[in-house]
Amino acid sequence: xxxxxxxxxxxxxxxxxxxxxxxxxxxxxxxxxxxxxxxxxxxxxxxxxxxxxxxxxxxxxxxxxxxxxxxxxxxxxxxxxxxxxxxxxxxxxxxxxxxxxxxxxxxxxxxx
Amino acid sequence: xxxxxxxxxxxxxxxxxxxxxxxxxxxxxxxxxxxxxxxxxxxxxxxxxxxxxxxxxxxxxxxxxxxxxxxxxxxxxxxxxxxxxxxxxxxxxxxxxxxxxxxxxxxxxxx
Numbered sequence: 001x002x003x004x005x006x007x008x009x010x011x012x013x014x015x016x017x018x019x020x021x022x023x024x025x026x027x028x029x030x031x032x033x034x035x036x037x038x039x040x041x042x043x044x045x046x047x048x049x050x051x052x053x054x055x056x057x058x059x060x061x062x063x064x065x066x067x068x069x070x071x072x073x074x075x076x077x078x079x080x081x082x083x084x085x086x087x088x089x090x091x092x093x094x095x096x097x098x099x100x101x102x103x104x105x106x107x108x109x110x111x112x
Numbered sequence: 113x114x115x116x117x118x119x120x121x122x123x124x125x126x127x128x129x130x131x132x133x134x135x136x137x138x139x140x141x142x143x144x145x146x147x148x149x150x151x152x153x154x155x156x157x158x159x160x161x162x163x164x165x166x167x168x169x170x171x172x173x174x175x176x177x178x179x180x181x182x183x184x185x186x187x188x189x190x191x192x193x194x195x196x197x198x199x200x201x202x203x204x205x206x207x208x209x210x211x212x213x214x215x216x217x218x219x220x221x222x223x
Contacts, residue, residue: 004155033211042215043156043201056210090155099144101211103155 002026004104006091012110013081021076021107025093031055032074033094033101034066038087046089049074050096081111114139114206116214123219125192133187133217135202145178145185146203150216156201192221 005024013019025032034046045058049068057064063079072093078085088108092101115138125131135145144163148156162169162178162185169176175188189196199216206212 035213043213045210045212048210056208058210088153092155099161099205100146100158101156102158105155106153108153 004091004093004102006089006104006107008107009105010108010110012112015081015083015111017081019078019081019085019109021078021089021091021109023074023076023091023093023104025072025074025091026102028095029093029102030072030096031094032068032072033092034074034076035090035092036060036087037090037106038084043090047076078109083111085109086111114204114212116140116202116204116212118200118202118214119217120215121217123217125219125221127192127194127221127223129192131189131192131196131219131221133189133200133202133219135185135187135214137183137204140183140204140206142180142204144205145176146211147174147176147185147187148201148203148213150199150201152199156213159200189219192219194221194223197221 007022031050033048035043048056052068066076068074088106090106092103117136146161147159150156162176173190177186197220199218201213201216203213
């Protein structure tokens with residue numbers, strides 16, 4: 001069974017640009033979660049999607065947004081990039097109501 | 113506000129010894145608590161879940177306890193091996209269904 005896949009692995013952007021990160025959940029998983037992990041810091045909850053709807057979001061500005069497609073894959077968009085957006089962005093998936101999350105290996109976003 | 117606190121110091125232990133990690137929380141009333149392992153540059157891997165009515169849970173060389181009175185979970189790695197070197201995270205679900213993580217404790221097992 002394929003795990004959670006994220007693309008791209010690395011992304012370098014200039015301040016002010018937009019970044020798009022992608023996530024494919026495990027087959028059959030309907031919930032997708034996005035987390036930000038800045039260097040040396042803990043995981044910060046960004047967004048939760050389930051069945052195509054945004055169910056919850058963390059304390060991040062509106063320039064962080066995303067969506068979930070009918071096949072349950074998801075996209076995270078970060079607009080007007082700032083230097084402090086540089087981080088590892090992790091996507092996780094789970095079955096609805098299942099407690100353990102399966103994480104992908106992340107996208108390393110660097111803003112210069 | 114809700115807080116999850118893990119051992120702030122990294123843990124260095126000799127191979128074969130037991131590593132004990134602490135997770136304390138405030139302003140949560142969790143039905144369960146989870147532990148994950150994270151290797152550098154990788155996503156966390158789910159290890160164990162313990163429910164509020166379970167005092168202890170084991171999986172191979174891992175043992176987790178959960179004391180809802182003390183608001184604390186202990187995570188033990190017995191007969192530790194260098195391959196156990198990683199950062200270990202505890203996680204709790206808040207009332208609005210967000211899964212929040214502690215900052216993690218980094219364990220280094222010396223051969």
